[in-house]
Amino acid sequence: MKYLERGYLIREELPPFPSEERLRKRPVAYIECPQPIPCSPCYESCQYGAIKMQNINDPPVVDYEKCTGCMKCIRVCPGLAIFMLRIREDGMGEVTLQYEFLPWLKKGDKVKLYNRKGEEIGEGVVNWVLPPEMNEKMSLVRVEMPANLIFEARAVRPVRE
Amino acid sequence: MVKTEMGRLQEHPILEFKRGKEVTIYFNGKPIKAFEGETVAAALYAAGVRVFSRSFKWHRPRGFFCAIGKCSACMMEVDGIPNVRTCKVYVRDGMQVKTQSGMPEAENDVLSILDDVMDTVFPHGSHYLKFTTSKNARRFIVNQLRKFTGFGYPPKAVYQGKAGYEEIETEVLVIGGGPGGMSAAINAAKYGAKVLILDENPFLGGQLVKQTHRFFGSAKERAGTRGIKIAEILEGELRSFKNVDVRLETRAFGIYNGEVGAHQKGEVDKLLRIKAKKIIVATGAYERTLVFENNDLPGVYGAGGVQTLMNVYGIKPGNRGLIVGSGNVGLILTYQLMQAGVEVAAIVEALPTIGGYFVHAAKVSRLGVPIYTRHTILKALGKKCVEGAIIAKLDERWNPIPGTEKKFDCDFICVAVGLSPAHELLYQAGCEMKFIPELGGLVPLRTKYNETTVPGLYTAGDVDGIEEATAAIMEGRICGIHAAISLGYGGKEAEKELEEAVKELDEFRAGPFGQKVVVGIKKCLVEGVKV
């Protein structure tokens, strides 16, 4: 389990990518939670049976075809391990992630993008937020970025004016 | 980014700090602004005070460490009373606080020069050998030496306040109002038992009150809910019972054949003599520390101490911290520090792999905090306060590898290397104890219903083995129901729930993260009397 020596996943350790065709249809939940821990709110929140888990200690596995992109799971994940991914018709990518820092992000904010290791990899724009007060102080932010970054960008920080 | 004023956080993504009226306290004669509801230690810290005391032989500077009344590093003279743990007393307008060690005061102690010469004049153990020629000489020198120690002076006047006394009879007494204790009280009360619950804090919730993150587990165990919220939910449930008496700022100090002595603070301080048919001890745990050079320097804090300062009192612990230990506590604390606008230089872990949940590590890695596994802290740098730290890589035999040292600039260091059960009351009550490393230290032998070898005395939560809040709540449920049943309440329904509760806890511990605890509990399980 090399990822436990590092604290982040590398390419070979990631769950399989959803197909480009699927990514173009509508958002899909991508869960980076490889370790068996006693935690199951995502599984319990999914109405479509898209998240598979044999018991509470099992890491979740997403059936990308069943996932409707409804975002129930990303609202509850205590591990901040779920990302909603999408490629739009115009070819731009979108990543939705959980965010709980000040200042809260707003639609239109420019953000810097960081990879799993915390390295800056580019810039994006927030194009939708679920405000913190709607989700027990856990905001969701959707960030528009080049499509090639959706499997890389895992954290954002506001660009300081 | 996060606004602060006078060392206090003015905003926070998750928490709202409700500060009381502004008051003035006097520290070594100097006025200091504080807010009602803050402890003396918290108010002093916010005002920039870092040196709380001096060590008694070498007069080394000491700061606070645990912030929950368990380590005694913060003792001062408060309103004429010596040896008061300032992290456990709350500010009051006009309060006089004095450091009791150091000349003239802890911050600037002329005696600290002794640090360099003391060992040549008074080598270790020499106070037993020197000045033994005559009784009078000995008495004189012991009196003089005492002045240098910083143990404080006894109050000059006889205590003038009033003292009260109350005898209470109850069926179930719960000591400790954390998740374990609250759950025990709820479950005994719901079947009809008369319950009294004590906590030495002015609030219920125990460790949960500083846990801003969302909890793990299954939805049924309130996973996805923040720890602070879980404390509120439990308290609401507890207070809905008419047969539960809650006493806060009340500390149990001894268990004597089924009777408990406690001290309740208030307008009039009271001594309580409590006769209880069943006693449940849920006193939680202490933080451990780690051996390294300068580990007593102000700025080296327990992880829970920093959490208390930051999440309970809204006081910024520093600008840049180093975290030692990558268990869940260390990882979560790192994230919480960043939420409060504090930078984290790095996390250091001696084991080859991260100890906590991977997802917690991933959360801070993506924010740029490096995690150094197979590394240890060699020393803290600084004279009166932490100014930096040196870490090094470890070889296969846990020895630091020369040449791999790295220096970090930081103004505080958090030690997050685990907890030890706060077992004193159980030990004093005569429970058979056993040292079990898997459970974090000395724990009582117990039945599967958490009854100890002293009949009618139960335990729940971290005090009988370090686990987590979910397990503490489940253990509380088990012993609360068992206590109610053995008092004659609940009947068949309670018996059925009890067996279910035992089964659920077994299932919860079945995963890889529960293995250590399962092994530990096997070593201290005894057969109980069937109810």
Ligand SMILES: Cc1cc2nc3c(=O)[nH]c(=O)nc-3n(C[C@H](O)[C@H](O)[C@H](O)COP(=O)(O)OP(=O)(O)OC[C@H]3O[C@@H](n4cnc5c(N)ncnc54)[C@H](O)[C@@H]3O)c2cc1C
């Ligand atoms: C950073 C951090 C993160 C954590 N994250 C999680 C998590 O995600 N999920 C999870 O399940 N758990 C988590 N935990 C663990 C959890 O908080 C503890 O395991 C849990 O609070 C233990 O409950 P308890 O009731 O045994 O003890 P405590 O919560 O410690 O409560 C003990 C209470 O007893 C009182 N007391 C002690 N002695 C006396 C006395 N003599 N008289 C009167 N009162 C007394 C104390 O004041 C205290 O209020 C975390 C802990 C930390 C520090």
Ligand code: FES
């Ligand atoms: S007792 Fe006050 S800091 Fe530990």
